[in-house]
Amino acid sequence: MDNINNLIRKNIRSLTPYSSARDEYKSNQGIFLDANENPFGSLNRYPDPYQWRLKKILSIQNNVEIKNILIGNGSDEIIDLVQRVFCEPKEDKIIICPPTYGMYEVYANINNLEVISVPLTKNFQLNANEILKQNAKILYLCSPNNPTGNSLENLEYIIENFSGIVFLDEAYIDFSDTPSLVSKIKEYPNLIVSQTFSKARGLAAVRIGIAYANENIISVMNKVKPPYNVSELNQQAAMQSLADENNFKSNIQLIKSERELLKKSLLTLDFVKKIYPSDANFLLVKMENAIAIYNRLIEQQIITRNRSSVVENTIRITIGTPQENQQLINALQLVMS
Ligand SMILES: Cc1ncc(COP(=O)(O)O)c(C=O)c1O
Known part of the structure; x- marks a missing residue:
């Protein structure tokens, strides 16, 4: 890819971004009468617009x-x-490759963009030939994929040969044994890898996502993002989580071992037809009469996600605590009897 700049919208290339008070005076020493903040209180100041401390930790780790x-x-x-x-x-x-995470398409509809669908194959892998025939600005890939749970193959071949931006969503990467492609942003100027604190870090309420990409892409995204897009509380919660890697790792291990246990228990149930391989913190399960079972679970206040509209007769089950998983199995046994 010669020049990423040619892919950027013309009005964005020439955009003068908003210059916030915190951009103009960067030190935190002084009397601050520049941003129309209230001088009283403990959360009265705008947060760091570029989240330098958080990025520094991520950068090292x-x-x-x-x-x-x-x-x-x-x-x-x-x-x-x-x-x-x-x-x-x-x-x-x-381009999207369904069945996959729904927000790529929802945002495209909001932003008035055409969506080309290149479905995954029977084994939930990419149809590389079909993808590479298309002419599109962004290709959204999700690995491990939601809702199928598997990791996608041939990613680098596609990134190398696709003429637009490849957005690789690694929301579930920490549950997978397949390595992240973050280190490949040096090699591929058209690659954006996204990760989140919502899954393996257990901070969905905090709202922290990360994009890793070539410097040109990051700098233009910085121009377009709202100046104070990540609150001070969110930044602090994210840094606290990064300070406790032991807890992070043991949590992931527990979720992964529960995933295997749940798989075994589910396979003992007559109406379970197939459990798709999962590198994520959920299982996609094919069942006889999945919708009826989904509803019977809701009657017992166990809420799973009915995915039958995207993969026939399936529900997607998030791995819960050991106790929650056992309650799910008990409830399913009740349904069976
Ligand atoms: C594949 C995928 N990407 C992104 C998200 C959204 O993540 P966040 O909470 O960081 O907005 C989800 C949430 O379920 C997801 O499944």
């Missing part, structure tokens, strides 16, 4: 330079931001 990192208000914000940077409404197209 992931061996990525700060200039290659953008923090979003959840990765959903990043999915949208990328469309607004690269795609001209009513003109440009994005």
Whole structure:
């Protein structure tokens, strides 16, 4: 890919971004009468617009330079931001590979972009030939994929040969044995890898997403994002989580071992037809009469996700605590009897 700049929307290339008070005077020493804040209180100041302290920790832990990192208000914000940077409404197209995470398409509809669908194959893998025939600004890939749970193959071949931006959503990567492609942003100028604190870090309420990409892409995304997109409380919660890697790792181990236990228990039930391989913190389960079972679970106040509209007769089950998983199995046994 010669020049990423050519992919950026014209009005964004020439955009003069908002210059916040915190951009103009960066030190935290002094009497601050510049941002129309209230002088009283403990959360009275605007947060750091570029989240430098948080990025510094991420940079060290992931061996990525700060200039290659953008923090979003959840990765959903990043999915949208990328469309607004690269795609001209009513003109440009994005590619999705269903069944996959729904927000790529929802944002494309909001941003008035055409959506090209290149479904996954029977084994939930990418149809590389079909993808590479398309002309689109952004290709959204999700690995491990939601809702199928599997990791996608041939990613690098596609990134290398696709003529637009590849947005690789790694929301579930920490549950997978397949390595992240974050280190590949150096090699592929068209690659954006997104991750989130909502899954393995257990901070869905906090809303922290991360984009890793080439410096040009990050700097233009910084121009377009709202100046104070990540609150001070969110930044602090994210840094606290990064300070406790033991807790993070043991949590992941527990979820992964529960995933295997739940799989075994589910397979003892007559109406369970198939459990798809999962590298994530959920299982996609094919059942006889999945919708009826989904409803019977709700009657027992166990809420799963009915995915039958995207993969016939399936429900997606998030791995809960050991106790919750046992309650699910008890409830399913009751349904069976
Ligand atoms: C694949 C995928 N990407 C992104 C998200 C959204 O993540 P965030 O909470 O960081 O906005 C989800 C949430 O379920 C997801 O499944």
